[in-house]
Amino acid sequence: MTVTDDRRIDRYPSRTVTTPSITPRLDPVLHGRPEGSTDPRPDGPLDAEQLARYERTGVLVVPGLLGAERVAALDAEIDRLAADESVRNRPQAILEPESDALRSLFEVHSDGGPFEALARDPVLADVARDLLGSDVYVHQSRINLKPGFRGKEFYWHSDFETWHTEDGMPAMRAVSCSVLLTPNHSWNGPLLAIAGSHKWFVSCPGETPANHHEQSLRRQEVGVPDEASLAELVRRGSLEECVGPPGTVVFFECNVMHGSNGNITPEPRRNVFLVYNSVENALEEPYAAPARRPEYIATRGVVPI
Amino acid sequence: MTVTDDRRIDRYPSRTVTTPSITPRLDPVLHGRPEGSTDPRPDGPLDAEQLARYERTGVLVVPGLLGAERVAALDAEIDRLAADESVRNRPQAILEPESDALRSLFEVHSDGGPFEALARDPVLADVARDLLGSDVYVHQSRINLKPGFRGKEFYWHSDFETWHTEDGMPAMRAVSCSVLLTPNHSWNGPLLAIAGSHKWFVSCPGETPANHHEQSLRRQEVGVPDEASLAELVRRGSLEECVGPPGTVVFFECNVMHGSNGNITPEPRRNVFLVYNSVENALEEPYAAPARRPEYIATRGVVPI
Numbered sequence: 222m223t224v225t226d227d228r229r230i231d232r233y234p235s236r237t238v239t240t241p242s243i244t245p246r247l248d249p250v251l252h253g254r255p256e257g258s259t260d261p262r263p264d265g266p267l268d269a270e271q272l273a274r275y276e277r278t279g280v281l282v283v284p285g286l287l288g289a290e291r292v293a294a295l296d297a298e299i300d301r302l303a304a305d306e307s308v309r310n311r312p313q314a315i316l317e318p319e320s321d322a323l324r325s326l327f328e329v330h331s332d333g334g335p336f337e338a339l340a341r342d343p344v345l346a347d348v349a350r351d352l353l354g355s356d357v358y359v360h361q362s363r364i365n366l367k368p369g370f371r372g373k374e375f376y377w378h379s380d381f382e383t384w385h386t387e388d389g390m391p392a393m394r395a396v397s398c399s400v401l402l403t404p405n406h407s408w409n410g411p412l413l414a415i416a417g418s419h420k421w422f423v424s425c426p427g428e429t430p431a432n433h434h435e436q437s438l439r440r441q442e443v444g445v446p447d448e449a450s451l452a453e454l455v456r457r458g459s460l461e462e463c464v465g466p467p468g469t470v471v472f473f474e475c476n477v478m479h480g481s482n483g484n485i486t487p488e489p490r491r492n493v494f495l496v497y498n499s500v501e502n503a504l505e506e507p508y509a510a511p512a513r514r515p516e517y518i519a520t521r522g523v524v525p526i
Numbered sequence: 527m528t529v530t531d532d533r534r535i536d537r538y539p540s541r542t543v544t545t546p547s548i549t550p551r552l553d554p555v556l557h558g559r560p561e562g563s564t565d566p567r568p569d570g571p572l573d574a575e576q577l578a579r580y581e582r583t584g585v586l587v588v589p590g591l592l593g594a595e596r597v598a599a600l601d602a603e604i605d606r607l608a609a610d611e612s613v614r615n616r617p618q619a620i621l622e623p624e625s626d627a628l629r630s631l632f633e634v635h636s637d638g639g640p641f642e643a644l645a646r647d648p649v650l651a652d653v654a655r656d657l658l659g660s661d662v663y664v665h666q667s668r669i670n671l672k673p674g675f676r677g678k679e680f681y682w683h684s685d686f687e688t689w690h691t692e693d694g695m696p697a698m699r700a701v702s703c704s705v706l707l708t709p710n711h712s713w714n715g716p717l718l719a720i721a722g723s724h725k726w727f728v729s730c731p732g733e734t735p736a737n738h739h740e741q742s743l744r745r746q747e748v749g750v751p752d753e754a755s756l757a758e759l760v761r762r763g764s765l766e767e768c769v770g771p772p773g774t775v776v777f778f779e780c781n782v783m784h785g786s787n788g789n790i791t792p793e794p795r796r797n798v799f800l801v802y803n804s805v806e807n808a809l810e811e812p813y814a815a816p817a818r819r820p821e822y823i824a825t826r827g828v829v830p831i
Contacts, residue, residue: 370753374679374788407712408765410787448675452792460713460791482715483679483788486765487757 229505233393235424236386236509241447242424243454248393250276250419250474252499253354265351275352279419279474280461286344287400287468296402298335299364299491302326313517323366328517330362330495340495345398346526348472349497352396356525360384360395360498361518366491372410372484377451379423380496381476382444383437387429388519389505393419395475395498402491405464410484412471415451417458418478423450429510434518446478454478500525534810538698540729541691541814546752547729548759553698555581555724555779557804558659570656571649580657584724584779585766591649592705592773601707603640604669604796607631618822628671633822635667635800645800650703651831653777654802657701661830665689665700665803666823671796677715677789682756684728685801686781687749688742692734693824694810698724700780700803707796710769715789717776720756722763723783728755734815739823751783759783805830 231237232247251259251272259272267275275281287295302308303323309316315325329336339345340359349357380397384390405411427443436442463471473479475496484490503523507513513521536542537552556564556577564577572580580586592600607613608628614621620630635645644650645664654662685702689695710716732748741747768776778784780801789795808828812818818826 370756374790376790406765408718408767408787413713413791448792451675455792460711462713480790482713482790485679485681485785485787486718487753487760 231508233381233385233422233424233508235382235422236427236429236443238424239426241426241450243421243450244424246393246420246422246476250279251352251354252394262351266347267351275472275474278414278416278458278461279477280414280416280463281472282463282465282469283472284465284469286470289468292402292467295335295339295400295493296491299366299402302364303366312515317368322368325363325365327361327363329364329493330359336362336364336493339400339493341526345400345470345495346497349396349398352472353394353497353499356500357497358500358520358523358525360390360496360520362493362495364491364493367410367484367489369409369487369489370485372490374410374483375481377446377478377480378444379418379446379476379478382423382425384475384519386444386509387433387507387514389507389513390498390502391505392502393474393476394502395496397473397475398495398497399463399471399473400493400495401465401469401471402467402493403489404466405469405490406488407462407464409486409488409490410481411490412463412473412479412481414461414463414473415454415458415478416461418454419474419476421454421457422476423454423478429507431511433510434514451478536813538686538690538727538729538813540687540727541732541734541748543729544731546731546755548726548755549729551698551725551727551781555584556657556659557699567656571652572656580777580779583719583721583763583766584782585719585721585768586777587768587770587774588777589770589774591775594773597707597772600640600644600705600798601796604671604707607669608671617820622673627673630668630670632666632668634669634798635664641667641669641798644705644798646831650705650775650800651802654701654703657777658699658802658804660804660806662802663805663825663828663830665695665801665825667798667800669796669798672715672789672794674714674792674794675790677795679715679788680786682751682783682785683749684723684751684781684783687728687730689780689824691749691814692738692812692819694812694818695803695807696810697807698779698781699807700801702778702780703800703802704768704776704778705798705800706770706774706776707772707798708794709771710774710795711793712767712769714791714793714795715786716795717768717778717784717786719766719768719778720759720763720783721766723759724779724781726759726762727781728759728783736816738815739819756783
């Protein structure tokens with residue numbers, strides 16, 4: 222059974238098809254501007270070069286956006302959460318299969334503490350408003366603790382493909398921020414993005430099973446792009462390694478194809494992951510899933526920051 | 527039962543211990559020279575900078591050592607072997623678990639064709655003779671076909687640890703060459719080495735099971751260094767990514783701790799792997815294994831090139 226409203230037009234069909242396809246993006250990359258404009262806004266934080274780069278590649282790496290003290294405070298809060306037994310028992314917690322250590326914790330942006338302060342901080346939210354051309358709210362947030370030595374790869378995916386099919390996000394008008402708390406080098410499994418891939422939508426065959434999120438957060442089985450489409454996206458664009466010291470923020474467009482290799486080095490990677498969505502792009506019913514995902518994975522209350 | 531001769535002194539004990547340890551290397555890095563000398567030999571191919579670098583880091587990356595035509599010919603020969611059903615049935619062949627495609631093929635240095643010619647070519651063998659200070663022979667050879675998208679990581683190990691315990695190689699007087707046939711970037715799982723780690727021997731707990739090589743070539747379970755020792759080696763040295771275009775040759779000392787991350791990118795990695803051992807360092811009985819490994823993994827006939 223599907224809850225999809227038949228009267229809706231699905232501009233980005235996926236998981237309703239039997240063969241993969243690559244089709245052009247139907248939404249602007251920079252919103253609320255004249256078409257093709259990458260001019261800075263008078264009150265916006267991003268300059269012309271940053272805007273042009275984001276428009277072209279879908280990725281913007283900004284070193285030094287957070288200072289060392291702020292990074293240390295966020296890092297300490299993660300230590301505290303990771304040591305708290307009750308945190309590991311929350312539904313928002315994802316544990317390492319082998320050790321039961323905390324791997325990820327969702328919905329940190331309403332903690333009343335440093336992560337909520339971070340989500341509301343204009344240093345991030347102004348960038349999101351600049352890119353999305355409207356007020357914004359937090360669609361999803363989590364902290365990620367990626368261990369050294371045994372860090373597993375995360376295969377290629379477009380976040381939008383999941384947010385559209387499973388959460389009912391109608392348009393490509395959201396941006397993710399990865400706030401780096403440890404050094405991200407090329408060798409310890411940094412975010413890999415296919416620059417330019419945000420201008421194409423890769424439709425994935427398969428059908429979303431019930432309660433897919435219970436295992437997809439560990440290993441995704443539907444919504445996985447095919448190898449031929451991935452190779453084609455790399456040919457049309459290029460691979461970009463998002464590296465930088467602690468305090469760097471990586472902004473990436475919701476439809477950028479991205480993933481990460483595993484990490485055998487001793488150097489762990491920690492980040493805070495925040496997704497801003499436009500208040501004009503509120504979630505509807507899922508486009509290709511039997512039911513909504515929990516609120517802690519996909520916020521449905523649109524409260525502008 | 528062990529075939530180890532009790533009268534021998536084992537200078538590098540491993541797999542006979544219950545706790546890991548890091549002890550100093552007992553052999554020179556550059557052989558057949560005055561102690562501490564990194565001066566070039568009058569007839570040697572390596573210059574003072576290359577020798578000093580290899581002595582210090584254990585790794586030497588030489589771009590452009592093979593020309594494009596030579597690379598193309600080696601690549602074509604791998605294509606031919608990979609397409610040959612009878613090759614996949616040889617004991618020398620290692621197949622991909624999921625697809626039965628050829629992953630590695632051992633003992634290519636006596637093929638009477640391009641790989642034997644490569645192993646005998648002074649462009650490589652002269653470097654090995656320069657480093658090892660004697661005539662050399664091929665201890666092991668193989669071709670590796672590492673696919674894109676699903677390339678698995680290869681965890682940290684010292685080759686010497688295995689060659690000593692399982693093959694009876696007495697001293698650290700061998701050098702490996704990885705001849706790159708495809709571009710090796712930081713993002714497609716290149717060789718990662720811990721520069722400087724060749725000056726330390728990491729003893730690994732555990733005991734070699736019978737016929738260990740039948741599964742260890744897919745995934746090693748003994749001879750695996752512990753995380754604390756690996757972190758310590760990185761602190762004492764540094765991580766080095768061995769990248770370069772096709773035709774690059776990576777020379778690395780037999781005791782350098784190395785491994786590689788997985789590879790989710792579309793770009794495969796192919797290489798020819800050759801190990802030169804000094805004729806003065808012939809294999810004895812295994813130091814910590816119940817039986818010798820097959821000749822196609824560890825050559826016992828010492829025939830100088």
